[in-house]
Amino acid sequence: MSPLLAIGLAGVTLGVAAPRILARLGRLDQAPQATAYLWLLAAVGALSAVVLAGLLLLVGSSHLIIDLAALLETCSMALRAALDAPAGAPGPLLGLLLLTTVAAGLLVGGLVAGARAWRAARDQRELLTLTGRAQPSLPGVTVLDHPLPLAYCLPARVRGRPGPVVVTTATLRQLDPAQLQAVLAHEHAHQARRHHALLLVAEALRIGFPWLPAARAAHSAVARLVELAADDAAVHHHDRADIATALATLATAPAPTLGLGAAGPNTLERIRRLTAPPATRPGGALLLAGLIVVAPLLGQLLALTAPLLRVAGMPVCPLT
Amino acid sequence: MARGGFGELEQAIMDVVWAADRPVTGREVVDQLAQSRPVVYTTVLTVMDRLARKGILYKQPAGRAHTYRAVQSREAYTAQRMAGLLGASGNPAAVLLRFVEQLPADQADKLRAALRTRRHDRAGREAP
Numbered sequence: 001m002s003p004l005l006a007i008g009l010a011g012v013t014l015g016v017a018a019p020r021i022l023a024r025l026g027r028l029d030q031a032p033q034a035t036a037y038l039w040l041l042a043a044v045g046a047l048s049a050v051v052l053a054g055l056l057l058l059v060g061s062s063h064l065i066i067d068l069a070a071l072l073e074t075c076s077m078a079l080r081a082a083l084d085a086p087a088g089a090p091g092p093l094l095g096l097l098l099l100t101t102v103a104a105g106l107l108v109g110g111l112v113a114g115a116r117a118w119r120a121a122r123d124q125r126e127l128l129t130l131t132g133r134a135q136p137s138l139p140g141v142t143v144l145d146h147p148l149p150l151a152y153c154l155p156a157r158v159r160g161r162p163g164p165v166v167v168t169t170a171t172l173r174q175l176d177p178a179q180l181q182a183v184l185a186h187e188h189a190h191q192a193r194r195h196h197a198l199l200l201v202a203e204a205l206r207i208g209f210p211w212l213p214a215a216r217a218a219h220s221a222v223a224r225l226v227e228l229a230a231d232d233a234a235v236h237h238h239d240r241a242d243i244a245t246a247l248a249t250l251a252t253a254p255a256p257t258l259g260l261g262a263a264g265p266n267t268l269e270r271i272r273r274l275t276a277p278p279a280t281r282p283g284g285a286l287l288l289a290g291l292i293v294v295a296p297l298l299g300q301l302l303a304l305t306a307p308l309l310r311v312a313g314m315p316v317c318p319l320t
Numbered sequence: 321m322a323r324g325g326f327g328e329l330e331q332a333i334m335d336v337v338w339a340a341d342r343p344v345t346g347r348e349v350v351d352q353l354a355q356s357r358p359v360v361y362t363t364v365l366t367v368m369d370r371l372a373r374k375g376i377l378y379k380q381p382a383g384r385a386h387t388y389r390a391v392q393s394r395e396a397y398t399a400q401r402m403a404g405l406l407g408a409s410g411n412p413a414a415v416l417l418r419f420v421e422q423l424p425a426d427q428a429d430k431l432r433a434a435l436r437t438r439r440h441d442r443a444g445r446e447a448p
Binding site (some may be wrong): 126127129130131144145146149150151152153183186187195196199226230246248250251252253267268270271 | 327331334374376394397401402417418419420421422423427428431432435
């Protein structure tokens with residue numbers, strides 16, 4: 001198989017097939033954190049396939065293949081045969097287009113998602129500074145006077161200080177102490193496991209690469225999986241029933257002031273999962289999912305490096 | 321939230337401004353604050369000017385001094401800053417992770433009904 005074909009196959013597997021398979025393996029929900037990483041890895045791997053294909057097409061132009069041959073101290077004909085890169089008119093142009101698409105997507109996605117997050121963080125810190133209250137009985141928690149029962153957290157700060165966990169007065173009224181502690185454990189799990197960073201990457205990918213199924217699907221999948229992961233972490237030290245009841249109480253609380261957008265479609269599923277935990281372990285499903293993501297990743301790297309290594313030890317052109 | 325530097329003073333100043341139902345002078349704010357804490361006049365004015373630069377206070381010349389008033393009421397300010405978090409303006413930013421979102425009314429009713437049935441079932445099993 002030609003290297004270009006192999007890289008293309010790996011790219012399609014990661015970018016199109018992997019998201020479908022990851023979405024269907026229900027037992028992956030038993031390992032939500034690892035699955036979230038696999039989603040992002042699949043999307044990033046699909047992009048790396050586009051980059052490698054672009055490089056290969058670019059190298060196909062005769063000038064660059066001669067340069068590369070000189071670099072490897074080998075013969076350009078042997079190199080061309082090994083790489084099987086299509087030479088001729090559309091190759092380099094198409095290669096350049098692929099590389100530009102990925103670079104532009106990374107730039108736009110990163111900038112838009114980053115700016116949005118930065119602005120929201122700045123607004124929140126200002127809001128908390130001006131209106132947030134500390135509660136002596138709840139260290140590390142900021143209380144906001146607000147009629148909506150909210151609980152949320154900001155990312156852990158860069159300089160190592162924990163970011164704030166915020167609850168509103170309405171939340172304090174509606175939850176008993178055990179339920180509140182369970183909610184706080186859920187939020188602390190988000191911070192400790194860097195879920196904000198995972199979501200930020202997923203959001204940047206979604207914005208930058210709307211044409212890539214893996215990038216399109218990763219965001220909602222990761223958003224859902226980090227909630228499951230935080231629920232699982234909270235279950236370690238708190239009663240399942242407390243988390244489930246807190247979820248139900250806060251999700252069904254009347255929202256008096258604001259017309260809210262789409263509600264989390266995963267709430268009912270989370271409650272079900274907490275009250276009737278599935279007995280199965282992720283086992284084979286996680287192994288399969290890992291294989292589907294990691295094998296094409298390694299494959300595309302090998303597809304490019306193996307021919308280079310092979311010809312690198314071939315100093316003389318066989319035909320001259 | 322850990323409040324270093326002027327954060328706490330900013331909050332105290334805004335409490336005074338929001339509580340007043342008219343524009344206030346720096347002197348009035350200082351007098352109010354001085355009832356509960358030691359404050360320095362120039363520090364308070366510096367912080368108020370900074371709040372004005374951030375668009376939270378509106379500063380107006382009045383005679384030889386200035387008066388200040390809040391650009392938005394406390395409620396409006398909170399609601400506006402929460403908009404991003406609540407997803408009212410499209411996608412919430414990845415910087416905020418909410419515990420749970422409120423369900424729409426019909427789904428909330430269904431969930432309440434389901435929980436009631438569940439509790440009823442359990443009560444039924446426990447009391448034969």
